[in-house]
Amino acid sequence: xxxxxxxxxxxxSITFAAGAKAQALKASGRDIxxxxxxxxxxxxxxNIRQAAQAAILDGRSSxxxxxxxxxxxxxxxxxxxxxxxxxxxxPNQIVAGTGAKxxxxxxxMTVLNEADEVIIPTPYWVSYADQVKLAAGEPVFVQxxxxxxxxxTVPQLEAARTSKTKVLLLNSPSNPTGMIYTPNELEAIxxxxxxxxxxxxxxxxxxxxxxxxxxxxxxxxxxxxxKDQTIVINGLSKTYAxxxxxxxxxxxxxxxxAGMAKIISQTTSNLTAVSQYAAIEALxxxxxxxxIMRQSFEKRLNTIYPLLEQVPGFELIKPQGAFYLFPNVxxxxxxxGYSDVTNFTNAVxxxxxxxxxxxxxxxxxxNVRLSYAAELxxxxxxxxxxxxxxxx
Numbered sequence: 387x388x389x390x391x392x393x394x395x396x397x398x399s400i401t402f403a404a405g406a407k408a409q410a411l412k413a414s415g416r417d418i419x420x421x422x423x424x425x426x427x428x429x430x431x432x433n434i435r436q437a438a439q440a441a442i443l444d445g446r447s448s449x450x451x452x453x454x455x456x457x458x459x460x461x462x463x464x465x466x467x468x469x470x471x472x473x474x475x476x477p478n479q480i481v482a483g484t485g486a487k488x489x490x491x492x493x494x495m496t497v498l499n500e501a502d503e504v505i506i507p508t509p510y511w512v513s514y515a516d517q518v519k520l521a522a523g524e525p526v527f528v529q530x531x532x533x534x535x536x537x538x539t540v541p542q543l544e545a546a547r548t549s550k551t552k553v554l555l556l557n558s559p560s561n562p563t564g565m566i567y568t569p570n571e572l573e574a575i576x577x578x579x580x581x582x583x584x585x586x587x588x589x590x591x592x593x594x595x596x597x598x599x600x601x602x603x604x605x606x607x608x609x610x611x612x613k614d615q616t617i618v619i620n621g622l623s624k625t626y627a628x629x630x631x632x633x634x635x636x637x638x639x640x641x642x643x644a645g646m647a648k649i650i651s652q653t654t655s656n657l658t659a660v661s662q663y664a665a666i667e668a669l670x671x672x673x674x675x676x677x678i679m680r681q682s683f684e685k686r687l688n689t690i691y692p693l694l695e696q697v698p699g700f701e702l703i704k705p706q707g708a709f710y711l712f713p714n715v716x717x718x719x720x721x722x723g724y725s726d727v728t729n730f731t732n733a734v735x736x737x738x739x740x741x742x743x744x745x746x747x748x749x750x751x752x753n754v755r756l757s758y759a760a761e762l763x764x765x766x767x768x769x770x771x772x773x774x775x776x777x778x
Contacts (some may be wrong), residue, residue: 396516397747404731408741419768420741421756424561424710428627428682430664431675437667438660447660454647455482455635459662462669463635470594471604473613475637481647482662484654486591486621486634487513489646492653493587493617493636494521494553496645502552504587507538508749509712511561511589515749526551527749532703532714536563537571540578547582554579556605557589559596562712562748562755564705566596572605576612586616592708594625594676597684600706606638617642624709625676626668631661633668683709686758686765693769694756698776709759712745716752718776727751738775740768 388394408420429435441447454460460477467475483489490513498504500522506514508527515525528546530536543554556575558567567575579586586605593602606616621634636646650656691704694711699718702711715730724730728744731754735741745753758765 392520395519397512399512399747404741404743408735411735411739411741416739418735418739418741419760419764419771421758421760421765421768422741422743424624424708424757424759425629426624426627426679426709426759427761428679430627430631431668433671433675434626434628434664434668437671438664441660441663446663447658449659451656451659451662453651453656454643455480455657456659456662456666459666462666463637466669467637471607471618473607476640478640479643480635480637481643481650482633482635482657482665483646483650484634484657485623485632486589486619488632488654489619489621489634489636490514490587490589491517491520492646492649493619493642494518494523495649496642497585498523498552501550503548503550504553504555505543505546505551505584506555506749507536507542509536509560509562509745509753510555510749511557512747514555523552524550529749532701535703536560536565536712537567538575540574543575543578547584551582551584553585553587555587555589557591558605559592559602559705559707561592561708562710562743562745562750562753563703564592564708564710564712565703566600566602566706567605569603569608572603573608573612576605576608576615580611580615584615586612588616588618590618590620591624593620595680595683595709596707597680597687598706602707614639622665622668627679628664628668631658631664633657633661633665683758686760686762687711689762690758690765690769693766694772697769697773700772700776709757711756711758712748712750712753713756714752715745715754719752721776727754730754734772734775738771740771740775 404422412418460480498521518525606613617638623629700713702713731744743755
């Protein structure tokens with residue numbers, strides 16, 4: 387029996403594929419160091435785990451909740467916006483779901499009709515394009531450059547705009563580059579979107595993970611008009627080390643949020659109840675552990691970046707946020723006799739026993755992604771192996 391075309395035409399997530407391959411090799415006895423998945427290596431903070439246990443023990447997690455999230459969770463998310471965004475959102479402007487990734491999908495399913503276009507600056511997170519296609523939309527890629535710090539400009543956006551352009555996707559800090567847009571850059575981009583009535587989808591998932599004095603400015607805070615044009619997607623996976631809990635949230639237009647909640651009601655139903663009680667504690671409880679984790683990522687970045695600069699053929703810009711390095715390996719490929727970045731990445735895995743993610747799936751065929759969400763000793767050994775591999 388033939389599968390549906392939507393599945394046949396869809397790519398597997400390259401980050402999960404790379405992680406799975408690394409795990410399989412490790413299980414076979416190979417000494418693989420995996421720098422593939424965007425997952426903090428910390429255990430979820432104790433106060434959050436205790437809140438979840440309490441919700442299980444007293445029976446609160448035993449039942450369905452409203453599809454879009456518990457009222458108490460929406461209140462916690464609203465307080466989060468007041469604290470970290472500086473503006474208020476009402477409960478009917480908030481929806482919670484099974485991870486920011488699924489909420490991105492529900493957004494596209496809510497707003498896109500067939501052939502509607504979504505502008506996606508490259509490099510981009512691997513799932514954006516396929517999610518747009520699943521919603522019958524058309525991804526339109528706008529290539530950024532290392533000279534421009536991987537950030538898109540208004541002239542580039544205007545050149546890509548057509549009568550079918552409906553959404554601009556903006557991810558800052560970026561996965562995979564870690565770069566952050568400045569307030570002036572955001573103002574120019576936001577005003578362009580408002581002028582042409584283009585929705586802004588702001589993926590702010592890494593907004594709390596910024597380093598070395600860098601500042602994250604949400605585009606929704608630039609002006610009232612830009613805020614009204616923006617849907618914010620965020621979640622707890624990265625900041626609170628809660629990838630397994632699958633908690634995401636979105637805020638913005640009441641109509642769009644209602645549409646997203648409707649899709650959730652017909653697909654997953656509510657986010658797992660116990661995860662919602664854990665999320666309430668994460669958002670409203672002590673934040674000390676969050677800063678400890680952020681400082682640890684910053685230390686890893688500052689340690690590993692200069693070491694990676696010394697690897698022959700690896701050229702990179704120091705990221706400002708998230709937890710990835712995204713070196714250009716064009717020269718490294720030439721030195722080792724490769725013309726395809728995926729083949730080069732596979733060779734690194736087989737010979738150096740270091741698992742990276744090919745840049746091909748990010749729209750960057752000359753780059754590789756390394757996650758520094760790993761122990762510092764693992765990172766140092768991985769870079770040492772890369773250097774040995776390149777010097778052979």
